[in-house]
Amino acid sequence: MTDTEFILIKKRLRALTGIDLESYKSPQMRRRLDGYLERVRAPSWAEFLRTLDRDPQAVRQLRDFLTINVTNFFRDRPKWEELRTRIVPLTRRTGHALRAWSAACSIGAEPFSLAVLFQEDPSIWRYSILGTDIDRDALEKARAGGPYTVDEVKEMDQVWLARYFRRDGAGYWVQPPLRQRVEFAEKDLLRSTAKEEFDLVVCRNVLIYFTEDAKDQVLRGLVQALRIGGVLFIGATESIPSGRIGGLERVSLSFYKRVA
Numbered sequence: 001m002t003d004t005e006f007i008l009i010k011k012r013l014r015a016l017t018g019i020d021l022e023s024y025k026s027p028q029m030r031r032r033l034d035g036y037l038e039r040v041r042a043p044s045w046a047e048f049l050r051t052l053d054r055d056p057q058a059v060r061q062l063r064d065f066l067t068i069n070v071t072n073f074f075r076d077r078p079k080w081e082e083l084r085t086r087i088v089p090l091t092r093r094t095g096h097a098l099r100a101w102s103a104a105c106s107i108g109a110e111p112f113s114l115a116v117l118f119q120e121d122p123s124i125w126r127y128s129i130l131g132t133d134i135d136r137d138a139l140e141k142a143r144a145g146g147p148y149t150v151d152e153v154k155e156m157d158q159v160w161l162a163r164y165f166r167r168d169g170a171g172y173w174v175q176p177p178l179r180q181r182v183e184f185a186e187k188d189l190l191r192s193t194a195k196e197e198f199d200l201v202v203c204r205n206v207l208i209y210f211t212e213d214a215k216d217q218v219l220r221g222l223v224q225a226l227r228i229g230g231v232l233f234i235g236a237t238e239s240i241p242s243g244r245i246g247g248l249e250r251v252s253l254s255f256y257k258r259v260a
């Protein structure tokens, strides 16, 4: 696509899908968009934009494609072990319910992984988990608690899999008692400014898609959502250079504590 086409496409996609592509890394996004055009066998962007104007289904499919939903339960398992053994004891406060937010949770594997950890921890007796994402279809699957593929549950402990899931021809389903522990809502991280009091905010494998400015803006929003002493859990390739975002102190590669 030409530069002019890219500018035009970004503008139209923002109007049609609500996604602000200006905040995502351009070379990556351009490659994805070009790949998509080939995939749908559209002769040109001009033609495909006309299709988008008259076909809401095509808009929805493109939106799903752009949001990159790949995820799995206990993704990058050693990090979850660190969360369980080192970070949860750090964030837990006696007499308080533990409040966690999984931001950009895709189809729900991440917030349900948190729910399993919390259920299995005898020292946690009250907790709440919020899962949010920009993608409505992903949230629909999260709210239904499945069905999840073999690949999506491959990092799960087998005992926990048997305890919290049931399997049928469609795949794995989160059992209702666990499903009810997580609340889901639609939220665009680039637009939200909510001030909350979470003990733990998990935001993994989405910051990598944003431009540096957008990433900083999102990180500042996530810090605001933490209480002082609360911890931010990010992806293994998303580390935050020290001093870049005010109010954050590094605990380890993927964990940062909010300080005053």
Ligand SMILES: C[S@@+](CC[C@H](N)C(=O)[O-])C[C@H]1O[C@@H](n2cnc3c(N)ncnc32)[C@H](O)[C@@H]1O
Pocket (backbone or CB within 6 Å): 067, 068, 069, 070, 071, 072, 075, 103, 104, 105, 106, 107, 110, 132, 133, 134, 135, 138, 187, 188, 189, 190, 203, 204, 205, 206
């Ligand atoms: C690769 S998935 C990561 C899922 C999960 N956090 C994990 O690490 O397995 C990225 C998710 O970010 C979501 N996303 C992309 N841009 C977003 C935005 N501006 N606001 C909220 N979610 C966004 C996508 O819809 C997608 O579900």
